[in-house]
Amino acid sequence: MPHKALKLNQPTGDEVKTTTCYMCACRCGIRVHLKNGRVRYIDGNPKHPVNRGVICAKGASGIMQHYSPARLRKPLLRVGERGSREFREIEWDEALSLATQWLGDIRARNPDELAFFTGRDQSQALTGWWAQQFGTINYAAHGGFCSVNMAAAGMYTFGGSFWEFGEPDWDRTKYLMLWGVAEDHDSNPIKLGLGKMKARGAKIVAINPVRTGYASIADEWVPVNPGTDGLLAGALIHELLRTDRVDFEYLVRYSNAHHLVIRDPGAADDGLIARDAEGKPLCAVRAFSSRHSGTAPGSKSGAGSGGTRNPVPFDHDAKTLGFGLRRNDGQKHSDFSLIDATQADIAPLIAGEYTLPGGRTAVPAFQLVAERFLADDYAPDSVSERCGVDAQTIRRLAAELARVAFDEAIELPIAWTDTHGRKHDSMIGRPVSMHAMRGIAAHANGFHACRTIHVLQMLLGAIDTPGSFRYQPPYPKPAPPGNKPAKSRNPDGTLTGNPLGYPQSPEDLLVDDRGQPRRIDHAFSWEFPLAAHGLLQSVIRNAVDGNPTKIDTLFLFMANMGWNSAMDTAATRELLCARDDHGDYKIPHIIYADAYDSETVAFADLVLPDTTYLERYDCISLLDRPISDAESAADAIRQPVVAPDRDVRPFQDVLLDLGARLKLPNMADASGKPMYKDYADYIVRHERAPGVGMLAGWRGVDGALAGKGAANPDQLQRYVEHGCFFEMRVPEAGAYYRMANRDYLAWAQSMGFVATTGPITMQWYCEVLQRFRLAAQGHGEVQPPTTERARVERYFDPVPMWYASQSATTSPLPPGESDARSAPGEGPGLAQAPDPRPRPLSRGERGESYPLSAVTQRPMFMYHAWGSQNRWLRQIAARNVLYVHPRTLAEHAIGDGDWVWVASERARIRVQVRAHAATAPGTVWTWNAIGKQRGAWKLRSDAPEFTDGFLLNHLIGERARDTRYGNGDPVTGQAAWFDLKVRLEHDPEPQVPGHRRQRTGD
């Protein structure tokens, strides 16, 4: 069309309202253009801090999400069998009365009989609080099957996380490594950041078995084999240690690398940090110099850039370090003193063995990590074949990291004060940054893989320094944060705290007297002790099995457990319909809340229809997952830009209504009247602590305060006037080194983010893990049952390690280990702990029967299943194919475009393959969640999503093979989606289209 025919200056509508996008998890600011009260057009809000006006295909297609035919229209009550989709429409009063009756009975009997689990919602600050008021421990959101490995490893290591809680220093980083980052992750912010890097000519390296999305614009693609990221990171650490390219100064200042670790096999404190009488951690210094006038980063008295080329305030004696460690000569030092390791300006010894008062031995934590990664098992030549990356490339990547970090360090003239009160004139930066996401997390070795990357960052001095990875407020928090999962109830029936949290010792677990799980998902049990986000993927199986106990009601919100959120989809759908000997459903009641007619609706007894994101208030809170960037603390709201045209209600309103009907504490007053009119009222008036509410902006009665302050009745109006977001800049002096920056921490305390202004010590060595291992070795009041000991002992290693992820999910115990060897009192101790070195693959792990790794990618143009009903996005893709490297196709004598069978141990599915050279040869992949179950989403019965589209979920076991454990990481329970191994099988009619699936034995 000729340009002059386009009327570009015509108003799109008669009104524009701002709100926050919900077409993915990034929470960009949008402008919704309305005409006669209907949505005509959506574009990005140029003033919004997340996207600066950028809108993606998903965001712009929100109009079709809002007007989707798949929207639910009225509450539904099941009248047919589960799965039949036979419902009758009911009024809200009947729906809420029924839910109140079911939930009221439960609360009077045993609140834990309610399992309340939510999907990718953005109101967990409300839903978690609601569960706490109800009193059930059985609450979680979707993190357990998303990226809890990433979150937990970060929070236990440095009090932050990649995810959406930190970001590369986009304006200054010169070298970015993207580890397994899905192409829709943190979508617009990453795109904007990568654009900045490209403009500056900075190098981007994508480590990913598939080159799509962000990886497609990277300067270098490293096609790593799935599940070996941690091994590759370990090899990079090996090289940096071998070449002595380590920021020792940074480690000593900000981590516990110099803390002494007790080495006393068999003792109850073996492997714990040695402490003085006041509980202060100890380190060793040379006797003639217990104090050292060392330099501080950015101080005038020294270059302060640390690394290996400058004066440094530690004593590493290069000859000893480089390395007695490799030989592990056990050299004992006698000319040393033990001092408080948290002091400023000390020169600790970071290698060697030291004698503690009483004669026991201790070694610096640095040495323990160095011993592991300097072993030949982590040498590039040793890991190359397994990782699929040649050794020379690994050595080069390590050298590039070191060159940029140490030889191209940057210095910013920003004065700041550290937590010791020392003033500095500038900030020194290591312009190397890393970002990682689900690709490395969704393996049964993901927790340790993520921790290994964090150790790599620390080694380079590249966490929260100029040019490196940066925390986003409210992070950093103490590592780990102080909130633990609640275990008990108050007299009024409420839980004593939030059901989710971060255990710090075995005493924090939710287990019964026999050490068995208390939660329905087995989170925070000896099976998955650090399951910080719960295990949604295990709930249905366990509920049907009554394991550990029966539940009465499964209450799901936005969690498509009847399809793409379930492993072994067919089995899960059967479980939802399972009946007992009396013919009753084994899960007596299922309540499901969603805006759309997804596959899971079919299995609900009661359906509570939600609004679309354009019809309600939402709160993107600093108490939950805010929209901060490294420069600012920020939060946001959604406002209703149009009124619902159906008989639907915002789920958050419904939840508060239910709470009031149930007369839950803090939702109904003494007379039984609701305390909150609706969610908007709750957002404004609810306080989590005095002065700390859901929103940080315009607090105080006149709206003059930020962070803390009394409730402001006009708060939501002020947000609307300001584009539905609030941001407050971090003071310049608090720009970096936030874990030990007094200027930042004082500001963070004033905002309510941290309790004190004390330093946050990064956990190079994770003592929390060792506490669990000691329990497995027979120490302490709370110990695992005999059946769990070897597993806990193996995987709770305080030093990051790598193991083949299949080895954690294919046998109850690692080969060669038995339960018997770890009876109480017989633990092998730190020095004799199970061998953590990468070991040769077993036959099964080599995948001789199923030689290919199979993974999914979330498309940039759809967020999981959310785009399935969106007629604009369906034009981009209404079906998916299996992408295979051309060489792999040739080896199998399969043609590009053929229909083949993809088989795992669990099932096989018939799919079409396409040649894709940007796929690692040992990997196959497809888009996630395009395939649909016939009958759902109001799609036509011949929709390509049904006929040709498919899910890999059908091939994935919900239980780890041959075990009673869920298919996940033994530390956190993270669902091991990407450990799937498959093979390709010919179909006799490769040109005949059509998707089918068969379970093994069918």
Ligand code: SF4
């Ligand atoms: S990136 Fe996500 S939040 Fe931002 S516009 Fe796109 S869909 Fe919306």
